[in-house]
Amino acid sequence: MNDSSWGAPQGAGYWGTPEMRAAPAGPAHDVHDAQQTRPMPIVPDVPDAGRDAQSRDDRDREAAHVSGPLFRDEKPQEPMSTPLPPPPQKKRAGRDLRAAIGVGVGLGAVIGVSLFIVKAAFIGVIVAAVVVGLWELTSRLQERKGIKAPLVPLAVGGAAMVVAGYARGPEGAWIAMALTALAVLVWRMTEPPDGYLKDVTAGVFAAFYVPFLATFVALMLTADDGSWRVLTFLILTVVSDTGAYAVGWRFGTHKLAPRISPGKTREGLLGAVAFAMVAGALCMEFLIDGGAWWQGLLLGLAVAASATLGDLGESMIKRDLGIKDMGTLLPGHGGIMDRLDSLLPTAPVVWLLLVLFVGSG
Structure with a gap:
């Protein structure tokens, strides 16, 4: 076997030497030339399957590394746990207890002093409470319901009711109550008739609810x-x-x-x-x-x-x-x-x- 069997002679190009190109074609010569002049096939680069799988694993590890903590001392975030229910709260009073106690002690002092020093002074305390109570009640009725119970005859009649009960007993209280109701009816006549019935009804109710019931405190005081x-x-x-x-x-x-x-x-x-x-x-x-x-x-x-x-x-x-x-x-x-x-x-x-x-x- 000579060296020509491994390929073209030295100095030959891709199509052989000039002598080869000029030589007559023949069967044997054609086979020999075909064997020596056949170009080498170009084989494309085929990636290795195992290496490609390995490279994908490497990319995944790199992505995991990039998406992980940026610093060495950082800890990965743990999944959030279910929040615990808030601790039960203790019952609390609905009002300011200190203020309530302070006001209660103050009212008790006023009542005690007026009650045991001069009885007439305690009658004044009852009258003041009645008038303020009537003002609160009639104001809320007008604000929330549009009911205009006349305050002036109620306040005057309520004060008279308490004093009459202390001075004349139950009979005086009843007479003052009747006169107060009549004053409410007459006073309301000075305004338009719309709502007259509900206004006078509320007025008579207020006269009974606040000053008439308060008169029994004055009746106790007469003993x-x-x-x-x-x-x-x-x-x-x-x-x-x-x-x-x-x-x-x-x-x-x-x-x-x-x-x-x-x-x-x-x-x-x-x-x-x-x-x-x-x-x-x-x-x-x-x-x-x-x-x-x-x-x-x-x-x-x-x-x-x-x-x-x-x-x-x-x-x-x-x-x-x-x-x-x-x-x-x-x-x-x-x-x-x-x-x-x-x-x-x-x-x-x-x-x-x-x-x-x-x-x-």
């Missing part, structure tokens, strides 16, 4: 031990409200009248009854001349019932008006009417039971 009777009335009402609030806030779970006052509970009512009965027994035994402890138990039970009904009654009025408080005069309490709500219906109850137990004295 020889009148100051102690009024003090017993105030203590029992306040203790009933306090017992209802304390027990209901701590243990209340069953609603008493959810459509009227959602905050009141049956447990609170039981607390009011228990606190008022204990206070009633103590007051009748040590403050009222001729009183007995068992009478105090009945008195406390009646006060708890009347105070609760009075509170629910004003809550009904405020719900109809769409308001929370009747006023803002007393910080932590609302308005004067928000403090008179349980006192007003309780006054005739205490007056009547004390007359039955120990006389009008």
Whole structure:
């Protein structure tokens, strides 16, 4: 085998030497030339499958590295866990307790001084509370319902009602009540007739609800031990409200009248009854001349019932008006009417039971 069998002779181009091109074609020579002049096939570069898979893995690792932490001390973010529910909050009072206590102590001091020094001064305190209460009630009626109950005859007649009850007894209170209702009817006639019926109806209601019921406090004061009777009335009402609030806030779970006052509970009512009965027994035994402890138990039970009904009654009025408080005069309490709500219906109850137990004295 010679060297020509591996390819073209030295110096030959792509088509061979000039002698080769000039040589006659022949069968044997054609085969030999075909073997020596056949060009080398061009084979395209075919990527290796394993190497390509490896390069893809490398690219994935590089992408993962790029998308990972930029610095060595960074930690990859962990998936967010389910947030924990907020811790249960403690029950809180709905009002400013410090302000309420401060105002209550101030009112108690005014009442105590006027009640035991000069009885007439306490009558002035009742009149002032009645006039402010009437102003709050008539203002809210006009603002929320467009009802114009005439304030002037109500205020004058209400003050006269309290004074007449103290000076002339129940007969004087009834006469003043009738005259006040008549004054409301006449006063409203000075305005157009539209809304007359609803205005005078609201006026007569306000006259009965605020000053007439307050007159029974003045009637209690006319007795020889009148100051102690009024003090017993105030203590029992306040203790009933306090017992209802304390027990209901701590243990209340069953609603008493959810459509009227959602905050009141049956447990609170039981607390009011228990606190008022204990206070009633103590007051009748040590403050009222001729009183007995068992009478105090009945008195406390009646006060708890009347105070609760009075509170629910004003809550009904405020719900109809769409308001929370009747006023803002007393910080932590609302308005004067928000403090008179349980006192007003309780006054005739205490007056009547004390007359039955120990006389009008």
